[in-house]
Amino acid sequence: MKINMEHSSVELNDLPDEILMIILKKLCNVEVLYSLKGVNKRLNAVAHDSIFTNRLTLMRRVSDHCTNPLPDAILDRFCLQILPEIHHKIKWLNLESSSMERILHATNYPNLYGLGLYELHIRLMSFSGCLYILDGRFNKLHTLHVDVTNIFPSDFPNNNQEKLSIPNIRCFSLYCQDIINVYDELIVPYLQRMSNLEKLTLNLATFVKNTFVDGNELNQNIVSYMPRLRIFEFYICSNHYRPKQIYLPSKEYIQHTFRDFKNDQVSSYIDYFQEKQFSLCHIYSYPYNLKYYYTITNNFPGGLFKYVQEVSLYDERSFEHEFFLRIQKSFPFIKIVSIKNSKPQNNKLCRESKNDNQDFSIIKYPYLINLTLYNAHDDYIEEFLVDTNICLPDNSVHINIDYEQLERVTHNFTRDSTRINCAKLDSLCLNGHRLPEYAKDYFPHV
Template sequence: MRYTLLFRQIFSLLNNLKYLNFDSSAGCSSNLSFYSLHPIDVSSTLLELHVALDNFNDCIYLLDGCFHQLQTLCVRMFMIPLSDTTISNKEKIPNLRCFSLHCNTKTKAYGELIVPLLQRMSNLEKLDLYFTVVNKRMFVDGNKLKKNIINYMSRLKTISFNIRSIIDLYNQTNLRSNEDIRHIFKDFQDNQIICCVDYFLETDRAEYLIYSYPYRLKDYDQILNNFTGGIFECVRNITLFDEHSFEHEFFLRVSQSFPFMKSLNVMNDKSQKNNLHSRPKKNNQDLPIIKYLHLVKLDLTDAHDDYIKQFLVD
């Protein structure tokens, strides 16, 4: 609450503010929430805002009347829940040129909240999207992105995204091929669109991932064994997850693909087929050394003991 009050006070004290970074990664340790508070003093000068918010309603609250001249809004959101809110999500936002929306928790409100908000941004030139959608019936594929979002943004020049869709296995739908998706995004010559489908039999679900490459986002969650590699110089935080064990070659591929990775979370409860003690000593010496040159945070809370040994002993 005190960070929200501080945020509000800034605009009372600084009448000619044009840029503000109030994201937790910039030193603030709490997401802002404006629920049940009085309106913020309107700022007619602010052009660019980076902020971490508690939920989707807070984003709507900021866009509807608080900052009339805002051109760039970068939002990290804790959650996007389905809501019975009466806050309007229909009026156009003509001045906004750049919008970034990141949410690390799963949402069921893609069609109900996210799509209507993006359709309001008719003059957008740059768009970044990062979220996971839970939907029992359909994946969010390239065709749906174009039909429901991109077609509403005639001035859009740059798009970066990582969108994961989760559905039940018994509700599988027809998926477009990579060639179909490349045709859909043919107007964005700087981007290659990559997609893949993963099936998790233990939990009876399927996941469809679609992302743009070169990859310009800082986060990349839930990397599986079928990760094909590439160079992701902008990524700082990654999560590894699979129902099958991670072997030495996989970790080598990850370290080479994310050269500036700072945070790594390994989520895998399966023992390695070729762990430290099962391999002959000579074979261990022949394996290439894996280096994490910039890693400062390692989370092995949800990892099998083999991965603890992989990082601390191997």
């Protein structure tokens, strides 16, 4: 039998359902919905199958660390036509920050139980962004991760706080980059409404008025409100000013308040600063799975913190070279470091020559990408720029530094021992100044 294929053609609509589904499963769900919606009754019904509507990723992944919104034309059609028609079938949405509000306002999602927030998960400018999610429309949502720059009282207006739909949340994590001053007034009442929580993660630094956050406080004001809580990961750094005016507990007392905590080991220590008249109390569960560690001093007890990406270093006592070696060993994957210390080093061991026989360890920070030195003594700038002290990674580090300090430490951009690390820098922020033309060869990649 001979078949003449010269004028034959097969359209998508001609294929049997089984073959059609095999083909469409090779495509992403968003492409299927956008391409078949409204073509004809049969293809429209296929596109509305739960295989293509249960889980939608309404964004484009550029890389593991970068996402883009859908093109405006595609986003318009989804928000105006497709989402309102299939809203009751959607169980999971993956969104990115710039289009999140529009998608969530497009319709109700009565059966949504999962929400992946990309970029929003990485950084929010304020906590108010999550109020869009917890306004009652996603009553099956059980997991929410929030990472914010700061939290302000305006993030919790009275008329919105009562509308938050929190009881069904099972897993919640809150990371905050900067110090907050609303822990008692806003954070604690917010958490107390999560009565069915099974896993809680808190990564916070907070000002306190009376005394430090300790195990008793966590038990009484948070854990006791969560009878189903199984996992509690936390690092809370309490900041208290004018400690001489009231009694502050000892490290031993703080540690004793965690006597009833089960499963995880809890570590704590206290820093007192006489010049600034303030104190810090660090409490954290261990093993440590969080990414921020706040205000590390010479009292830092050490340990392994392999998930931490960002640290701040502060003290009224000098940081010696061995301190930076301890930091590297405790935080092997550190990316962002800021240093505040005006005290010069006591045991300055900077070597100008690699032929020096002195027993001295060169420290490597292979993942460092951002270093802030605005409030650091010249000795710590020298610590990081002299190549026989610290080895910086090639062409990846951005440094925030005062121009005058950079000029002094590099001997007006002529010092050989700082030339190698300066040549590795990717960018500089000089507090409003610009590099002079004669110094640009000293920073060939900036």
